[in-house]
Amino acid sequence: MVALPPTVGDLTKTQVITKIAVCAGSGADVLKNTDAQVLVTGEMAHHYALRHTQLGQIVVTCFHSNSERMFLEQRLKPQLEAQLKDAGYSNALVVASSADRDPFDIIDVRDLA
Known part of the structure; x- marks a missing residue:
């Protein structure tokens, strides 16, 4: 969203960000x-x-949920792995849960008719 x-203004024109x-x-x-x-x-x-x-x-x-899941997997997990390695725990395993899920589903109300 x-x-x-x-x-x-006009979104079809290029704007400098x-x-x-x-x-x-x-x-x-x-x-x-x-x-x-x-x-x-x-x-x-x-x-x-x-x-x-x-x-x-x-x-x-x-x-x-979606934004946090991406952050956990792509940013936090590698950061934790690096810190654990630096602290002498190179055999530690960091796992991001694959069982967690977004509690919300998107429903097209047109399908409810």
Whole structure:
């Protein structure tokens, strides 16, 4: 989902983006003071998104659980493995759960008829 500022203009034209801020999970508190033009996070409450769009920022949300899962696998797991290796625990195994799942499903209401 994307929340656009009222002044974003024509999306079909190229716009220069120089700074993007990213936060897995719920990023409102982490991103609240950023001057980035685009904010990417798992989720953001309605009023926070309104505030950012009024400041001229674009907010992109990609679902809370999904953004954290990607962070855990691609960022946190390698960081933990490196720290454990540096601490002398090179045989330690770091596993990101594959059983965890997003509690929400997307349902097309047109299929309910």
